[in-house]
Amino acid sequence: MTPRPQYPFSALHGQPQLQLALLLAAIDPQIGGVLIEGPRGTAKSTSARALAELLPGHRFVNLPLGASEEQLLGSLDLQAALQHAEVAFKPGLLARADGGVLYVDEVNLLADGLVDLLLDVCASGVNCIERDGISHQHEARIALVGTMNPEEGELRPQLLDRFGLFVRLGAQLDPATREAIVRSRLAFDRDPAGFVARQRDAQQALVARLEQARARVGExxxxxxxxxxxxxxxxxxxxxxxxxxxxxxxxxxxxxxxxxxxxxxxxxxxxxxxxxxxxxxxxxxxxxxxxxxxxxxxxxxxxxxxGQDWGALPPQAVPTAALSGARPLPTKKP
Incomplete structure (x- = not known):
């Protein structure tokens, strides 16, 4: 059975800051991931899955709330190490997500210990497992995406600080944006393959642009x-x-x-x-x-x-171009 196509990143509407944050985390995973706060129905998981489609291998790994430390990090076969003097590593979710997206829905409900481990690995880009004097490590360059609904609990401030970027999604959208989102979603649901085919050129342009950015950022x-x-x-x-x-x-x-x-x-x-x-x-x-x-x-x-409640900084006019378009003209400073 052919897998159902994923909704393309190039067809996302109405959340430019979310799209920008996700792209930045994909360009440099050591930014520390993106934490998204918002109500249900604001395209959090759709956007994360769409990001994975832009990356090599299209890896998208979902971390369940009930996951154990071993499931996350992986495990070592101590018997094999003792008997055959070799390290037998059973990959965990972090190894599976290497080079792709690791998605944690309702991360505020995940055990603090697991969140700590997760953020440590994503910040360093390396997962190291040690058991009884035996160790193994592997690369884990992961675009981490966590979501939370504050009505269901919050992260400790120490953990909140460790997420690189934060996006708050509002519940209200203007009528034109709502219409564009609904039209696109209906078109995708009725004919996923056709919808993806119509977005192919825009998607390929995004993939190429993201690949170039990932190669350039370290220079x-x-x-x-x-x-x-x-x-x-x-x-x-x-x-x-x-x-x-x-x-x-x-x-x-x-x-x-x-x-x-x-x-x-x-x-x-x-x-x-x-x-x-x-x-x-x-x-x-x-x-x-x-x-x-x-x-x-x-x-x-x-x-x-x-002990205070205040507004955020006033919005800045910044050059966040149309995702699949050419470079924007520079904005004029006031």
Whole structure:
């Protein structure tokens, strides 16, 4: 039986920040994954599966809430090691997801210990298993995608901070966007193969662009001005530690690579800053017209940790081009 085609990334509508965050995590998995907060029916799993279709091997691995540490990391056959002096490794979910997407639905309900292990491996890109003096390691370059509905519980602040990027999805969409989403979904459900065929050129363009970005991102240098900009942003947000600084620099490099640039610029930092700071911010931003207009608040756990509830930074005009189109014109600074 032929597998049912997956909904293509090129046909996603209405969640540009989510799509951007997923692409950045795929370009550089060491960003630390994407945490998506939002109600049901906001295309979280559809978007994650669609991302996997852009990556070599199309690997999409779902981590069940009841998974054990052994299922996640893999296991070693100690008897084989003792009798034959060889390491017999049974791959776990992390090995299966190498080079693809590892999806954790309702990650806030997953045992904290497993979340810790998962984030450690995704940040390092290596899974190491040790049992009774015997060890084995393998590459685990994984685009981690976690989702949560805050009504069903929250992550501890320490775990929240360890997710690289954060996206909050609103329940409301404007009528035109709702219509576009529904039309596309109905067309896909009625004729999946035909729908995917019509998106083939756009999908292939995305695959090629993503492959080029993944090859280019490690060559982009971080200048002194870039370091100062990132440090100032993180300091102003009252962020503890330097994880946010590292993530923001990595994400800015991935953004520049996605746009095909030869250098990382100020606009690249501006494009990713809120994705990095939204779940880490401790200091309320200055009162601004954007804040007064009712921008969405940070995650509830971060707000409670500081004892305050404030608006996010005002939205920035950033060059997030149409995904399958050409590079955008640079935005003008106000």
């Amino acid at each position: 982009l240098a971080f200048g002194d001005a870039l370091h100062r900009q990132v440090s100032n942003l993180c300091h102003a947000a009252g962020v503890e530690g330097v994880r946010a600084d590292l993530v923001m620099l990595r994400a800015a490099a991935a953004h520049a690579a996605w746009l095909g640039q030869q250098a990382i610029g100020e606009a690249d930092v501006e494009a990713v800053a809120e994705l990095v700071l939204a779940h880490r911010r401790k200091t309320p931003p200055p009162e601004s017209p954007g804040a007064a207009a009712g921008n969405p608040p940070p995650p509830a756990s971060a707000a409670r940790q500081s």
